[in-house]
Amino acid sequence: QAMRLMVGQPDYEVYVAHAKAVHPDRPVMSYEDFFRERQQARYGSRTGRCC
Template sequence: MTQAESLRARWASLARCVCDGARLMVGQGNYDAYVAHVRRTHPGSEPMTPTAFFRERQNARYGIGGRGGFRCC
């Protein structure tokens, strides 16, 4: 690997970390990490679709459906 390729790979890794952190700050997990977790720990289960995953994370963040969620007061 050349120095330029190494630098590009490091920047790409940093960008992924920043994006993952931003998603977590707004209550959105990493869908790819979720799918890997489901396949690893629940081999017979089918992972949610990206749309269903997004909705579930939004509902969890804002307390929809009886979950705790974020509260400012």
């Protein structure tokens, strides 16, 4: 878990526990959607990409 946080990838299980506890009325994202959303949040807003 520490390594994932160091590279900006939070734990899916932590997300699921939080979503169920705090937002029980909302659907929980699949792992694939969660991963894609986290990648987009971390890298999606960059401009002037080199590749």
